[in-house]
Amino acid sequence: MNIFAPVGRAFFTLLAQIGRLTMFLVEVVSSCFRPPIYWYHIGQQMMRIGYFSLPVVGLTAFFTGGALALQIYLGGNRYGAEAIVPQIVVLGITRELGPVIAGLMVAGRVAAAIAAEIGTMRVTEQIDALTTLATNPIKYLVVPRLIAAVVTMPILVAIGDSIGVMGGYIVSTQSLGFSSGIYLKNTLDFMKNEDVISGLYKAAAFGFIIALMGCYNGFNSKGGAQGVGAATTNAVVTASILILAANYFLTSILFAK
Amino acid sequence: MTTPKIELRGVKKRFGPKVVLDGIDLVINPGESLVVIGGSGTGKSVTIKCVLGILRPDEGKIFVDGEEVTHINGRARDKVLRKFGMLFQGAALFDSLTVWENVAFGLIQGRGMGRRQARDIAVEKLAKVGLGSEVINLSPSELSGGMQKRVGLARAIAADPDIIFFDEPTTGLDPIMADIINDLIVDTVKDVGATTLSITHDMASARKIADRIAMLYKGKIIWHGPVSEIDNSGNPYVDQFIHGRAEGPIKMEVRG
Ligand SMILES: Nc1ncnc2c1ncn2[C@@H]1O[C@H](COP(=O)(O)OP(=O)(O)O)[C@@H](O)[C@H]1O
Ligand SMILES: [Mg+2]
Numbered sequence: 001m002n003i004f005a006p007v008g009r010a011f012f013t014l015l016a017q018i019g020r021l022t023m024f025l026v027e028v029v030s031s032c033f034r035p036p037i038y039w040y041h042i043g044q045q046m047m048r049i050g051y052f053s054l055p056v057v058g059l060t061a062f063f064t065g066g067a068l069a070l071q072i073y074l075g076g077n078r079y080g081a082e083a084i085v086p087q088i089v090v091l092g093i094t095r096e097l098g099p100v101i102a103g104l105m106v107a108g109r110v111a112a113a114i115a116a117e118i119g120t121m122r123v124t125e126q127i128d129a130l131t132t133l134a135t136n137p138i139k140y141l142v143v144p145r146l147i148a149a150v151v152t153m154p155i156l157v158a159i160g161d162s163i164g165v166m167g168g169y170i171v172s173t174q175s176l177g178f179s180s181g182i183y184l185k186n187t188l189d190f191m192k193n194e195d196v197i198s199g200l201y202k203a204a205a206f207g208f209i210i211a212l213m214g215c216y217n218g219f220n221s222k223g224g225a226q227g228v229g230a231a232t233t234n235a236v237v238t239a240s241i242l243i244l245a246a247n248y249f250l251t252s253i254l255f256a257k
Numbered sequence: 258m259t260t261p262k263i264e265l266r267g268v269k270k271r272f273g274p275k276v277v278l279d280g281i282d283l284v285i286n287p288g289e290s291l292v293v294i295g296g297s298g299t300g301k302s303v304t305i306k307c308v309l310g311i312l313r314p315d316e317g318k319i320f321v322d323g324e325e326v327t328h329i330n331g332r333a334r335d336k337v338l339r340k341f342g343m344l345f346q347g348a349a350l351f352d353s354l355t356v357w358e359n360v361a362f363g364l365i366q367g368r369g370m371g372r373r374q375a376r377d378i379a380v381e382k383l384a385k386v387g388l389g390s391e392v393i394n395l396s397p398s399e400l401s402g403g404m405q406k407r408v409g410l411a412r413a414i415a416a417d418p419d420i421i422f423f424d425e426p427t428t429g430l431d432p433i434m435a436d437i438i439n440d441l442i443v444d445t446v447k448d449v450g451a452t453t454l455s456i457t458h459d460m461a462s463a464r465k466i467a468d469r470i471a472m473l474y475k476g477k478i479i480w481h482g483p484v485s486e487i488d489n490s491g492n493p494y495v496d497q498f499i500h501g502r503a504e505g506p507i508k509m510e511v512r513g
Binding site: 120121124125126128129130131132133134135140 | 306309310311335338339341342343345346347349350351352362363366367368412
């Protein structure tokens with residue numbers, strides 16, 4: 001048994017995948033700048049990707065902020081540093097947890113939905129039908145989803161940030177004995193624009209990853225229902241991994257000083 | 258000699274190691290109705306998709322109205338595609354749109370026609386395939402298979418194309434509905450005067466709509482001739498296929 005053969009094959013499969021994804025990416029990005037632009041579809045997708053993700057993002061942000069406040073309080077207690085809760089909550093939420101948690105939640109919701117929808121269109125030949133009706137499927141299907149995701153993710157994260165900070169505030173004031181005025185003052189004094197904005201940059205990048213992986217996996221699905229199922233799973237898994245990896249690199253770039 | 262409407266010369270297509278088309282030569286003359294027959298998985302759909310540019314052949318040349326279209330893209334491709342209408346095997350209706358929006362899609366998106374005018378044309382084409390105004394606002398998923406095929410047919414003829422492709426128009430329909438679709442195809446084609454290429458493994462359908470029949474086997478056209486000669490082709494492969502016999506020179510690859 002030669003163990004190098006399967007390893008080599010897996011390596012070349014990976015390279016081929018990266019090559020195909022790159023080609024897809026180039027085609028998609030160049031299509032963003034060439035007419036026609038389907039404004040109506042962009043609006044429709046902004047509703048589906050952004051607006052309908054609000055409850056999920058809001059709820060997860062709220063509980064994350066609450067849990068964060070509890071942990072910092074309990075951890076800080078050991079050093080008599082429990083007063084630092086508002087500062088750490090706002091920093092942690094805006095810089096890291098807000099965008100990452102929203103990114104992962106939207107990846108689960110939206111990347112899956114996009115991959116399932118486009119994958120179904122692929123296996124039922126609807127994408128071929130678009131081509132024969134002289135409509136470019138990349139421009140018609142992919143570009144609106146990509147633009148909508150890149151535009152709405154920062155808005156979602158900004159809202160999620162506020163709700164997350166509020167979660168920390170409610171837990172701190174209701175069960176940890178913080179006074180409302182001091183908590184808010186410490187939060188606002190400590191919060192810097194850069195922290196929030198860096199998180200919104202991340203959000204836009206995550207939106208791009210989510211739409212791209214949903215569309216790419218959907219476009220390349222084959223076979224019947226099973227192929228679409230596999231595409232959906234792949235879309236969520238690859239989007240989530242890429243979000244976490246991109247988050248690390250973006251953190252190291254945005255906060256390199 | 259007239260220029261053929263469509264001509265394929267030595268078209269080859271493989272997927273990985275699997276050779277699907279191994280040098281297809283085919284000529285379709287203006288106004289003619291050619292039917293390509295062949296078993297499942299022999300590459301009939303791949304042939305059509307190569308002509309439409311959905312798939313790119315590895316070798317060979319494809320001409321439409323004498324113009325080579327093998328490798329064109331973008332606007333040039335769109336211009337050629339405007340000559341075509343296509344009925345897909347599963348109808349391939351857009352399930353996010355209503356019936357009339359499906360039929361009008363090529364007019365609105367592909368040609369920039371206004372919605373009101375496109376809708377009128379869609380209603381008219383739907384009437385041609387026997388569908389009344391009660392279906393126009395339904396979603397495709399609310400229709401039966403036969404009705405979906407009709408909507409697909411209406412969509413294919415909506416822009417009065419020169420050339421219409423039919424991919425297994427009767428597969429999955431009961432024999433009566435299949436015959437109705439065959440009649441509709443013959444009528445609508447006569448109506449718009451189009452050249453057609455149909456692929457099927459349904460011999461009843463082939464006999465009804467074909468002027469000429471070609472048989473695809475192992476990536477090549479192994480026989481072609483007028484529909485009247487199909488029963489006396491002298492070709493054992495054709496004989497086996499049209500009589501649907503398990504015994505004969507055609508070996509079914511059980512694993513496709
Ligand atoms: N996009 C594709 N990728 C890989 N293989 C394909 C693709 N399209 C078709 N094939 C293969 O090509 C062969 C012929 O397919 P097709 O033309 O759809 O057959 P049919 O004659 O039934 O229409 C099949 O074995 C199919 O698996
Ligand atoms: Mg087929």
